Amino acid sequence: xxxxxxxxxxxxxxxxxxxxxxxxxxxxxxxxxxxxxxxxxxxxxxxxxxxxxxxxxxxxxxxxxxxxxxxxxxxxxxxxxxxxxxxxxxxxxxxxxxxxxxxxxxxxxxxxxxxxxxxxxxxxxxxxxxxxxxxxxxxxxxxxxxxxxxxxxxxxxxxxxxxxxxxxxxxxxxxxxxxxxxxxxxxxxxxxxxxxxxxxxxxxxxxxxxxxxxxxxx
Amino acid sequence: xxxxxxxxxxxxxxxxxxxxxxxxxxxxxxxxxxxxxxxxxxxxxxxxxxxxxxxxxxxxxxxxxxxxxxxxxxxxxxxxxxxxxxxxxxxxxxxxxxxxxxxxxxxxxxxxxxxxxxxxxxxxxxxxxxxxxxxxxxxxxxxxxxxxxxxxxxxxxxxxxxxxxxxxxxxxxxxxxxxxxxxxxxxxxxxxxxxxxxxxxxxxxxxxxxxxxxxxxx
Numbered sequence: 001x002x003x004x005x006x007x008x009x010x011x012x013x014x015x016x017x018x019x020x021x022x023x024x025x026x027x028x029x030x031x032x033x034x035x036x037x038x039x040x041x042x043x044x045x046x047x048x049x050x051x052x053x054x055x056x057x058x059x060x061x062x063x064x065x066x067x068x069x070x071x072x073x074x075x076x077x078x079x080x081x082x083x084x085x086x087x088x089x090x091x092x093x094x095x096x097x098x099x100x101x102x103x104x105x106x107x108x109x110x111x112x113x114x115x116x117x118x119x120x121x122x123x124x125x126x127x128x129x130x131x132x133x134x135x136x137x138x139x140x141x142x143x144x145x146x147x148x149x150x151x152x153x154x155x156x157x158x159x160x161x162x163x164x165x166x167x168x169x170x171x172x173x174x175x176x177x178x179x180x181x182x183x184x185x186x187x188x189x190x191x192x193x194x195x196x197x198x199x200x201x202x203x204x205x206x207x208x209x210x211x212x213x214x215x216x217x218x
Numbered sequence: 219x220x221x222x223x224x225x226x227x228x229x230x231x232x233x234x235x236x237x238x239x240x241x242x243x244x245x246x247x248x249x250x251x252x253x254x255x256x257x258x259x260x261x262x263x264x265x266x267x268x269x270x271x272x273x274x275x276x277x278x279x280x281x282x283x284x285x286x287x288x289x290x291x292x293x294x295x296x297x298x299x300x301x302x303x304x305x306x307x308x309x310x311x312x313x314x315x316x317x318x319x320x321x322x323x324x325x326x327x328x329x330x331x332x333x334x335x336x337x338x339x340x341x342x343x344x345x346x347x348x349x350x351x352x353x354x355x356x357x358x359x360x361x362x363x364x365x366x367x368x369x370x371x372x373x374x375x376x377x378x379x380x381x382x383x384x385x386x387x388x389x390x391x392x393x394x395x396x397x398x399x400x401x402x403x404x405x406x407x408x409x410x411x412x413x414x415x416x417x418x419x420x421x422x423x424x425x426x427x428x429x430x431x432x433x434x435x436x
Contacts, residue, residue, distance in 0.1 A: 101330070104404075104407075106329040106330050107328075107329060107411075110325075110328055110329060111324040111325060111328060112319070112324050145435055146433045146434070146435055147433060147435075147436055148433055149433075150431075150433040180422055181422065182418045182419075182421070182422045183418065183421060183422060186322075187418045187421070187422075189322075189414050189418075190414045190415035190416075190417065190418035190419075191415060191418075193325075193411045193412070193413075193414045193415060194411070194412055194415045195411075196407050196408045196411045197408035197409060197411060197412045198408075199408065200400045200401065200405045200407075200408035200409075201400075201408075201432055203400070203401060203405070204398055204399065204400050204401060204405075205432070205434045207434060207435060209434065209435035210432060210433060210434045210435065211432075211433050212430040212431065212432055212433065213368075213430065213431040213433050214419055214423070214428055214429075214430055215364045215365060215366055215367075215368040215428060215429050215430065215431050216364070216423045216425060216427065216428045217363055217364055217365075217425060217427035217428065218365055
């Protein structure tokens with residue numbers, strides 16, 4: 001599969017490397033074609049990796065991963081080019097965390113909408129699926145590092161797109177039974193608004209290597 | 219122990235009944251002394267139960283539980299009387315869910331503050347502890363109804379108050395190891411902003427008899 005990974009932060013690099021290790025061709029996109037982090041990542045990734053602008057990467061990918069900083073995601077996707085996102089599965093792993101007033105961050109989009117919904121609205125012909133934003137990068141691509149069952153979530157309006165993402169998650173090591181389809185793209189509000197609690201868990205447990213398991217009455 | 223339970227909804231009635239079953243004296247408070255739900259509850263509760271206004275109940279209790287509808291909690295606590303809350307442990311189980319624009323609700327207090335913080339600010343001499351707001355009423359008082367470990371959280375500025383609430387939670391059936399102290403009262407932002415996700419879980423799993431277990435790398 002040809003995948004565009006937009007964003008050169010820890011999430012983008014980790015997802016990109018995992019995809020390469022699984023044999024996918026990955027183009028990492030950033031604001032500038034000569035982004036040092038992206039170029040270094042592509043060099044390390046070898047034949048299957050390349051770096052370019054958001055637009056270059058999105059044009060290359062059959063699937064697009066939005067791993068940009070959440071408060072800049074809409075701008076990044078706009079510069080990726082609407083035509084390059086059309087009819088493609090767009091996996092949104094970003095969180096609209098606003099650190100401009102320091103720590104802890106607030107959510108720049110909240111309550112009656114979500115980043116994923118705003119992306120879907122801005123790109124109505126893209127097949128947006130929210131996922132992976134509820135765990136740190138290490139856990140995203142290596143769920144087995146945590147003991148016992150724990151869950152990852154899907155939100156989106158397009159069943160076939162969620163099925164593709166579910167398969168990708170399984171290839172990352174997520175067990176099918178632990179992948180929970182929460183429903184349409186509005187359910188992204190829930191997983192995005194969970195982030196402040198994730199940050200409190202980080203503080204209380206002293207590690208970001210954590211996740212939640214949803215326990216339901218039998 | 220003498221406990222005031224403010225709020226006559228399912229959470230208030232369930233917590234009140236559990237407290238009575240554990241031998242505590244419980245005064246259920248509502249806006250009016252003749253609230254039908256509270257009077258019926260008190261009749262059923264027997265000798266250990268009584269009903270009255272928010273003020274009556276708060277004056278009676280050594281510990282106060284805020285189980286009022288979240289968007290009205292600050293008004294309810296104001297009418298309970300600041301003097302009746304002074305130096306008392308105030309357990310805030312409410313969520314500031316605003317249903318005025320329909321379902322799903324939004325949070326009327328969000329991001330850089332929380333209902334619990336606003337309560338602590340309005341009543342600086344009360345010992346506010348946020349807890350139990352992350353589960354439905356049935357699970358609050360009967361955590362064993364769910365299989366395997368799952369967590370309940372504490373947020374507050376007062377260690378001795380959190381210790382008292384922790385003991386109360388243990389008497390409800392929560393295992394000490396599953397009670398997580400998230401930190402000071404600002405951590406209530408996390409547990410309150412989790413509510414939209416809880417509602418999505420309810421939708422996806424078809425039951426409110428659920429909770430999360432935080433899984434941490436060993």
